[in-house]
Amino acid sequence: MKDLFFLMLALLLAVPMALSQSAEPEVFGAGILSKGEVYRGCFTPDGRSFYFFKKVTPGQEDFRIFISQLVGGKWSEPQRVKLGGEYSDLYPSISKDGRRMVFSSYRPAPGDTSAKPNAHLWYVDRKGDEWGEPIFMSGASQLGYYHSWVEFGFDGGVYFRRTTPDWRTTETLVTRWKGGKYRMAEPVAALERWKSWRAEIRIVGGSFSPNGNVMFLDVATRNPQSGRGASDIWVSFRRVGKRVSDWSEPQPLGANINQEGFDVFPFFSPDGKELFFVRDFATFYRIPLAAALNSVRR
Numbered sequence: 001m002k003d004l005f006f007l008m009l010a011l012l013l014a015v016p017m018a019l020s021q022s023a024e025p026e027v028f029g030a031g032i033l034s035k036g037e038v039y040r041g042c043f044t045p046d047g048r049s050f051y052f053f054k055k056v057t058p059g060q061e062d063f064r065i066f067i068s069q070l071v072g073g074k075w076s077e078p079q080r081v082k083l084g085g086e087y088s089d090l091y092p093s094i095s096k097d098g099r100r101m102v103f104s105s106y107r108p109a110p111g112d113t114s115a116k117p118n119a120h121l122w123y124v125d126r127k128g129d130e131w132g133e134p135i136f137m138s139g140a141s142q143l144g145y146y147h148s149w150v151e152f153g154f155d156g157g158v159y160f161r162r163t164t165p166d167w168r169t170t171e172t173l174v175t176r177w178k179g180g181k182y183r184m185a186e187p188v189a190a191l192e193r194w195k196s197w198r199a200e201i202r203i204v205g206g207s208f209s210p211n212g213n214v215m216f217l218d219v220a221t222r223n224p225q226s227g228r229g230a231s232d233i234w235v236s237f238r239r240v241g242k243r244v245s246d247w248s249e250p251q252p253l254g255a256n257i258n259q260e261g262f263d264v265f266p267f268f269s270p271d272g273k274e275l276f277f278v279r280d281f282a283t284f285y286r287i288p289l290a291a292a293l294n295s296v297r298r
Contacts, residue, residue, distance in 0.1 A: 023287055023288055023291040024256050024287070025256060025257060025277075025285040025286065025287040026285065026286055026287070027283055027284070027285060028276060028284040028285060028286040029050075029068070029075050029284055030283075032068065032074075032075050032076075032077060032078070033050065033052070033068055033075055033078065033284055034282065034283040034284045036054050036055070036282075037054055037055040037058075037281050037282065038052060038053075038054045038278060038281060038282065038283070038284065039052065039053050039054060039055075039063070039090065039091075039265060039278060039281060040052065040053070040091060040149070040265035040267060040278065041053075041092075041265075041267055041276065041278075041284065042092060042093050042094050042151070042267055043094070043269060043270050044094050044098050044270070045094070045096055045097065045098045045270050046098070046270070047070070047269065047270045047271075048069060048070045049067055049068070049069055049070070050067065050068045050069075050070070050075065051065060051066070051067050051081065051092040051094060051101070052065070052066055052068075052078075052092070052284075053065045053066065053089065053090040053091065053092060054066060054078075055281075061088060061106070062088050063088045063089060063090040064080050064081075064088070064089060065080070065081040065083070065089045065090070065092045065103060066078035066079060066080055066081060067079055067081050081131070082131075083103075083105075083124060083131060083134055084133060084134060085107055087105055087106050087107035088105065088106040088119070089103055089104070089105045089106075089107070090103065090104050090105070090119065090148070091103055091104045091148055091149060091150040091151070091160075092150075093150055093151040093152050093158075094152070095152050095156075096152065096156070098126070099125060099126045100123055100124070100125050100126070101123065101124050101131060102121065102122070102123045102137075102150050102151075102152065102158050103121075103122055103123070103124075103150055104119040104120065104121060104122070104147045104148055104150050104160070105119060105120065105122050105134065106118070106119050107122070107134065109136055109141065109143060110136055110138065111138075111143060112143045112144065113143075114143060114144040114165070116165075118144055118145060118146045118147075118165065119146055119147050119148065120136065120137070120141040120143070120145075120147050121136075121137035121140050121141045121147050121150060121158075121160065121175075121182075122134040122135060122136055122137060123135055123137060123182075137158075137175070137181075137182045138181075139175065139181055139182050139183050139184050139185075140158070140160075140173075140175035140182045140183070140184065140185045142162060144165050145162050145163060145164060145165060146162070146163040146165075146167075147160055147161070147162055147163075148160065148161045148163065149161045149172075149205060149207065151207055151267075153174065153207070153208055153212075154208050154209070154210055154211060154212040155212065156176070156177075157174040157175065157176045158174065158175050158176070158177075158182060159172065159173070159174045159188065159207055159208070160172070160173060160174075160175075160185070161173070161204075161205045162185070170204060170205060171187055171192060171205075172187070172188045172191050172192060172205045172206060172207075173185035173186060173187055173188060174186060174188055190215065190247060191205070191206050191215055191217070194206075194217065194236065194250055197249070197250070201219060201250075202219065202220040203217050203218070203219055203220075203234070203250070204218045204219070204220055204231075205217075205218050206218055207266070209268070209272070209289070210268050210272030211272065212238070213237065213238040214235055214236070214237055214238070214293065215235065215236040215247065215250075216233055216234075216235055216266040217233070217234040217235065217236065217250050218231060218233070218264060219231060219232045219233070219234045219250075219252070223260050223261055224260060225260060230260065230261050230262050231262045231263060231264045232252050232253070232258040232263055233252070233253050233257060233258060233263055233264065233266055233277060234250040234251060234252045234253065235250065235251060235252075235253060235293065235296055236248050236249065236250045236251075251296050251297060252296070253292055253293075253295050253296060254292075254295025254296065255295075256287075256295060257277065257285075257287065257292060257295065259279070261279065261280040262278075262279065262280050262281060263277060263278075263279050264277065264278055264279075265277055265278040268289065269286075272289065273288060273289055273290075274286050274287065274288055274289055275287050275288070275289045275292045
């Protein structure tokens with residue numbers, strides 16, 4: 001009888017958790033952050049500063065990195081982060097200690113003689129209250145290629161995508177700090193393996209969750225209404241008790257997250273408990289990570 005009582009109590013306590021995990025995404029920074037054409041963001045470790053990039057010239061590959069501060073429970077009007085020069089800067093990511101930012105930039109790369117400049121990898125270190133001079137990540141960048149989706153991963157490595165100048169091939173790589181510089185990048189095998197998984201599903205790239213146990217995949221789709229290109233967020237789970245390289249087959253997040261247009265650019269709160277993403281390059285959304293993962297049919 002006592003066992004039955006505790007079983008019923010456990011079931012009752014589980015109900016609120018199940019309900020909380022069915023939450024709908026909510027707009028993040030309505031009218032302040034979610035304004036204009038916005039792209040991937042990240043937080044400082046204390047969660048009080050939010051960096052992101054947005055388009056500043058319509059119709060052109062012209063972006064700037066912005067910062068907003070949490071003051072009195074409200075996010076401030078974003079201010080441009082000054083990194084020297086009038087260059088297109090994108091994909092900021094802050095290290096776990098808050099002292100370094102990596103990003104992609106169209107600023108001139110040393111030794112680049114390409115006819116058409118492209119975005120390469122850079123980093124800046126904190127100098128007091130300001131960022132120092134951008135330093136070119138020569139070991140990880142490949143001149144003439146497009147470098148995007150730059151982020152500090154769960155293991156401290158810098159993960160990014162590299163696209164060939166003809167835009168036909170993209171791969172996800174990681175570079176690590178050693179000997180005072182970022183070394184030559186290596187393909188992320190656990191992620192790249194899924195690109196040839198199924199011919200009808202085009203996985204462009206992806207990144208890992210804060211604990212490294214989930215891969216969030218960027219899957220190209222098509223809007224059924226307009227026929228134009230779109231994207232969804234899929235996930236693959238590391239299998240507990242299996243080999244490190246053993247992951248579950250990718251599945252899409254639920255319809256509350258993946259809609260008809262672009263649902264893209266997943267990133268996370270500093271404590272790893274919330275998932276953020278961008279919808280149609282116009283709005284940031286947030287949802288408990290547990291709720292997002294609970295939307296997957298497993």
